[in-house]
Every structure is written in C-alpha cells, then in structure tokens.
Amino acid sequence: MSSTHFDIAIAGAGAAGLQLALALRSDPFFAEKSILILEKDSKEANDRTWCFWEKGEGRWDDLLRHSWAFGDFFSKTKSIKLDLQPYRYKMLQAIDFYAFAKRELAAAPNFIWRNDEVLSVENGSPVRIAGQSGSYSADYVFDSRIPEGFFQKNDKYTRLLQHFKGWYVLTPDDRFDPARFTMMDYRLRWQDTTSFTYVLPLSRREALVEFTLFSPELLADGEYDTMLRRYFDEILKISEFEIVEEEQGVIPMSDFPFEKYSEGRHIRIGTAGGWVKPSSGYSFKNCERNARRIVENLKAGRPANEGVLSPRFRFYDSLFLDVLYRRNDLGPDLFETMYFKNDIQKILAFLDDDTSIGEDLRIITGFPQLPFLRSLVNRFTR
Numbered sequence: 001m002s003s004t005h006f007d008i009a010i011a012g013a014g015a016a017g018l019q020l021a022l023a024l025r026s027d028p029f030f031a032e033k034s035i036l037i038l039e040k041d042s043k044e045a046n047d048r049t050w051c052f053w054e055k056g057e058g059r060w061d062d063l064l065r066h067s068w069a070f071g072d073f074f075s076k077t078k079s080i081k082l083d084l085q086p087y088r089y090k091m092l093q094a095i096d097f098y099a100f101a102k103r104e105l106a107a108a109p110n111f112i113w114r115n116d117e118v119l120s121v122e123n124g125s126p127v128r129i130a131g132q133s134g135s136y137s138a139d140y141v142f143d144s145r146i147p148e149g150f151f152q153k154n155d156k157y158t159r160l161l162q163h164f165k166g167w168y169v170l171t172p173d174d175r176f177d178p179a180r181f182t183m184m185d186y187r188l189r190w191q192d193t194t195s196f197t198y199v200l201p202l203s204r205r206e207a208l209v210e211f212t213l214f215s216p217e218l219l220a221d222g223e224y225d226t227m228l229r230r231y232f233d234e235i236l237k238i239s240e241f242e243i244v245e246e247e248q249g250v251i252p253m254s255d256f257p258f259e260k261y262s263e264g265r266h267i268r269i270g271t272a273g274g275w276v277k278p279s280s281g282y283s284f285k286n287c288e289r290n291a292r293r294i295v296e297n298l299k300a301g302r303p304a305n306e307g308v309l310s311p312r313f314r315f316y317d318s319l320f321l322d323v324l325y326r327r328n329d330l331g332p333d334l335f336e337t338m339y340f341k342n343d344i345q346k347i348l349a350f351l352d353d354d355t356s357i358g359e360d361l362r363i364i365t366g367f368p369q370l371p372f373l374r375s376l377v378n379r380f381t382r
C-alpha cells in the first residue's frame with residue numbers, strides 16, 4: 001500500500017476524534033495499524049471548557065481543573081441542595097486535553113498527525129479523502145465534519161441552540177465556595193426563554209460564570225455580557241471582580257438524523273455523528289463511551305458505529321426538544337419539576353441514557369403532560 005493509505009483515518013482532532021485516537025492507542029489490538037489524524041487547526045488554544053459527571057475516579061482525573069460533589073439548583077422561586085455522590089461533576093479545560101492527547105499520540109509510531117483541511121470524503125473500498133494539501137485513503141474514516149444537510153434547515157427536524165458566554169473572574173476577597181457549584185440558576189432569565197446561569201468556583205476567589213440559553217436564536221453579543229453583569233450585581237452581589245478570560249460557544253441541540261450521513265466505512269463521529277445529547281448539549285462523556293464502543297466493534301468485525309445511539313433516548317430527547325422549541329418559556333418549570341421530583345443521581349443517570357424504562361417513566365410522568373402530548377402528536381404528524 002502507498003504511504004498515503006492508512007488502516008484508519010480520523011478527520012478532526014477535537015473531543016471525539018482525539019478520544020477515539022486515544023482509545024485506539026491504548027488497545028494493543030491496534031498497535032500495528034496505521035492511523036492518520038487530519039486536523040486543520042493547531043489545537044493550541046483553550047477553546048472550551050468541558051464539564052461532565054461520572055461516578056468515582058475516571059480516565060481524565062489527572063487533567064481536571066476542578067471537581068465537585070455538591071451543588072445547587074435554583075428555580076425561579078426555590079432552590080435545592082444537590083449531593084451528587086457517588087458522582088462528581090468534573091471540569092476539564094480543552095487545552096490540557098489537547099496537550100495530553102498530542103503527547104500520547106506523538107509517542108506512538110503508528111499514528112501520523114497531518115495539519116490539513118479535509119475537503120471531501122468519498123465512501124468506497126478504500127474510503128478516499130481529499131485534503132487541502134494532499135489526498136489520502138483508508139479502510140475506515142471517522143469524520144468529525146458536520147454534514148451540510150444539517151445547515152439546510154428545510155426539513156422536519158427540530159433545531160435549538162445551546163448558546164452561552166462565560167467569564168473566568170477573580171475577586172479581591174473570598175466570594176466563592178470551591179466545594180459547591182451551581183448547576184442551573186433560573187432566577188435571572190433572558191425574556192421568556194429557557195435561560196440560566198451556572199457557576200463553577202475554582203477557589204474562594206476564582207470562578208467561571210456562564211449565562212446560557214437553550215433557544216432557537218442567538219443573542220447580540222453585548223446581551224450575554226449584560227446578563228452576566230446583572231447576575232453578578234443582582235444574584236451574586238459581587239461588584240468588584242476582574243475578568244481574566246472569556247468563553248463563548250454554540251452547541252446544536254437537534255434530533256437531526258446525523259447517523260444517516262455515515263455510510264459504509266465512512267462514519268461520522270462527535271457532533272457530526274449525533275453524539276451531543278440533544279436535550280442537554282453534553283457530549284464529552286458520550287465521546288469517551290462511543291469511542292470505546294467503536295473500538296470494540298472494530299475488534300469484533302461489527303459495523304463500526306453499531307449500538308452508538310440509543311433509539312429510546314433519542315425519542316425522549318426529540319419530544320423534549322419539541323416542547324422547548326414550541327414553548328421555550330416552559331423550560332425553567334420543566335427543569336424545576338425534574339430537579340424537585342427526582343434524586344440527582346437518577347437525573348444524571350437519565351441524562352447519561354443509563355436508566356431502565358421504569359425509571360424513565362417515573363421521570364417523564366412527573367412532567368406536565370399536555371405539552372408533551374402535543375409534541376407527541378406533532379412528532380407523528382410532521
């Protein structure tokens with residue numbers, strides 16, 4: 001085979017591509033396989049912060065910036081204290097993850113990293129990749145590029161955006177409790193939307209505070225800043241602070257059938273593969289879980305993405321998204337119901353697609369039924 005042919009190629013070295021690469025790297029089955037990573041960016045910026053939860057110790061513990069076993073949820077009028085144990089809510093900065101992955105992969109002679117932009121991928125045997133600076137082929141291609149169809153929007157699928165802006169702040173005196181984080185605070189909202197703030201204290205004088213919306217449209221840039229400033233004034237009552245870093249992002253929340261854009265041995269991964277939980281926007285742990293599944297599938301000779309998405313949880317997510325899309329004003333009440341009627345451990349397991357049908361029903365029947373019935377009808381008639 002030529003030097004541009006590989007056993008496996010990964011297009012995009014983000015959360016999904018790198019987790020897949022690391023999973024392949026740590027399994028001796030792939031030690032002799034040639035693996036190409038194509039990434040257009042240098043991956044040297046701290047372009048996001050990942051939060052996720054897991055029970056006890058985990059794969060990324062040495063890289064974490066902080067973690068919490070306790071937190072708070074604030075609805076419009078009440079609050080609840082959360083004891084997450086045995087879970088911990090963990091925070092990882094992307095730059096630490098990228099640096100770790102680069103070090104690990106550089107030490108593996110069967111991995112090749114090319115800075116190139118993938119222009120197209122053509123399924124076949126082998127799968128062919130056209131890059132900006134070269135052409136490649138591979139037996140399998142795992143592709144993080146979001147399919148064009150997602151952006152066309154003239155279809156029946158629901159598209160919400162999780163959009164947010166956050167400030168890393170330092171205060172001159174002790175204002176935070178680093179042992180507790182705020183999961184969601186609905187006391188301050190942007191108009192009648194599903195919008196909230198979360199607070200991740202890193203020390204008594206340092207925190208990441210983010211204002212977040214689950215809604216169809218982005219705000220003007222200054223409006224996120226206005227809401228953050230109001231949160232400091234009206235809720236935290238902190239007037240003196242320095243903003244040391246900002247974070248801003250948009251995550252698609254959708255029931256778009258990303259999986260249909262995987263074909264043969266050209267498989268979409270990450271956001272492009274539908275790995276972002278549509279109703280929550282979380283995906284870092286899904287990337288870890290799905291990377292492991294793909295590795296096991298490849299070893300067993302099964303279709304690479306078999307069992308990666310759960311139709312049952314996709315169905316729930318799709319209903320929840322539809323309710324939020326039609327009645328964005330209801331979001332704060334729905335989350336209040338979820339947090340006040342269920343143990344946090346059950347909620348986290350549910351959001352992890354890790355509950356039984358009986359447990360799901362207990363959570364789902366706690367919600368007001370009418371908006372969900374309307375969405376159910378809509379789903380089958382759309």
Ligand SMILES: Cc1cc2nc3c(=O)[nH]c(=O)nc-3n(C[C@H](O)[C@H](O)[C@H](O)COP(=O)(O)OP(=O)(O)OC[C@H]3O[C@@H](n4cnc5c(N)ncnc54)[C@H](O)[C@@H]3O)c2cc1C
Nearest residue numbers: 012014015016040048050051117118249270271282283284
């Ligand atoms: C600011 C922000 C914060 C987030 N916070 C959380 C969180 O707290 N918890 C959580 O679970 N999820 C979070 N998410 C959602 C999700 O986990 C991330 O978006 C995650 O990075 C998705 O992984 P991915 O591999 O699909 O995409 P990315 O991590 O974006 O990786 C895609 C990679 O592909 C590369 N690429 C794209 N096109 C090409 C091309 N044509 N050729 C070559 N390379 C290409 C990009 O440069 C990038 O490196 C967050 C997202 C954002 C944007």
